Amino acid sequence: MIVDLPSASSQDVSKKLVRLRNQTGAMTLGRVLTLLIVADEADADAALESASDATRQHPSRIIALILGNKRGASRLDAQIRLGGDAGASEIVVLRLYGPLTNHGRSVVTPLLLPDSPIVVWWPAESPNDISASPIGAIAQRRITDSATDKAPRKALQRRARSYADGDTDLAWTRLTRWRGLLAAALDQAPYEPVTEATVTGSSDSPSTDLLAGWLATRLRCPVQRARTRPGQGMVSVRLERASGPIDLVRTDGSIATLTQPGQPVRRINLARISDAEALAEELRRLDPDEVYEEALVRGLSVVGASSITASRAVAEGEAPSLDEAERAGRKAQREGRRLTGSAMVDAEPAPAPSSEEEVKQASARRLDRKKAEREGESDGASRPAKGSGTAKKAAGRSSAARKSSS
Structure with missing residues (x-):
């Protein structure tokens, strides 16, 4: 209506x-x-x-x-x-x-x-x-939504200067899955501290700036911002540890690869969420978001406004290569298909279907067995049980004996 x-x-x-x-x-x-x-x-x-x-x-x-x-x-x-x-x-x-x-x-x-x-x-x-x-x-x-502003990074700076309890930004909401995956990766052995981190994303991506600020306040380590061409959004995160780096790379608009030392490469669905999904997530809570406040107000100032190009960060070994991540993802996908196909081959084959003649013979044999069982039950009911006459005679003699004694 x-x-x-x-x-x-x-x-x-x-x-x-x-x-x-x-x-x-x-x-x-x-x-x-x-x-x-x-x-x-x-x-x-x-x-x-x-x-x-x-x-x-x-x-x-x-x-x-x-x-x-x-x-x-x-x-x-x-x-x-x-x-x-x-x-x-x-x-x-x-x-x-x-x-x-x-x-x-x-x-x-x-x-x-x-x-x-x-x-x-x-x-x-x-x-x-x-x-x-x-x-x-x-x-x-x-x-x-600072991503829709004409100058996204300046919009974030204005939000940081005027922040009040209850403020939030959909650029922050779009990072929920990124933050969850990184936290889950660090919550596994060997539980080493992160010595430095590099966050790569497009130059007009406020989500990349907020993620860098969040890592800087939470990990208390140097965080570097690397930039790609506009319009790509979040691209990758590298967390350096003594045993080796943790790399989370979104190779296209929906699939990401997670690489950790001593573990196989994992392919993860990391599609960009819609405005409706981001708005619905924000409507679930009406209290102040202290984590967002910390990333916005303190984290951005810690990371600073300076950044380097993504190509330079990759060349210096500070950020993962997008091409290498794509190859690793395709290899992991092929390996997964191979293992799935091998499991299907090794499985016990299903029994071969019986021929029509074998089915008829088996059905006839079942009918014969049931007929024989019914005939056996009928004969047993009509004939007296073995030794039943002798038992009756013995019972009669016992009764006569009791009468004579009485």
Whole structure:
């Protein structure tokens, strides 16, 4: 169900929501939070689609503030989406024009769910200080995406200077699996300390910067940032130890190889997650993310802004080679197929199917055995048991003897 309310007010939208609730039932029951989306017209459709998918796990009231042309008279065009057009949530789209674009907080306040958390998401451009902005000040969680900024590394630096409890970034959320794999690799023998680390990624990848900051604060060792051409995202991590390096390399957009001393090369699914998956992960928690704060505020300053090219890092042996990782991954894949095929060959073969004549003969033999068994049971029931007459005569003599004695 889609209901359009052109040239409306917040009060008109609120009254319409109440009437729809009375007609269709208590829509707000089960809504766990209010998700505010602040975007322009170009990013609105993609953001609404991602939010609708993400809130299937967290049913919410989604309020999209779409900032239109700031020139001209103030106007509010609203749209309400319910049912199949909104997934598990209810969506209120508010398009603001003219001076009203500067008063988004006043517009959305009457539409917030009572006594429920408020989360704000800026899918593209965001204020310099998100916690001090009018919309951000009313939210418990504030989600940005520095990867969509025109200058991602500068956006991270702004986030670090103005960080407040509740801030987070989808560039950090996209690192969850990388951090989990690296932590799992270090949680195995020989439990040696990491002496240095190199993180390689594209020059416009804020996730690479955040991962380098996280390793610097957690491992307390020198961490170097190596850069590749823009658009590649995260590429590799090398952790140096006395027994040899641990290399995690994403050779393409979805498959990575993990190499450790004394262990076979492993191929791992490490596909880039969508915005909807990243947003759903962030909506699972509403408390401050202290690990993100440490990586952002302290880690970036420890690593610094300087970096070297990935080719130089590989030439100096400080970063793994992407070509070597690809060859190792293909070799591990072939070895896995060979072992699987060998196991199938060594398995005990299935019995050969019997011919039709053999099946008929076996069936006839089973019928003959059952017939013989039935005939044997019938003969045993009709004949007296062996020695039964002698027993009756002995019982008669015993009875006569008792009568004479009495």
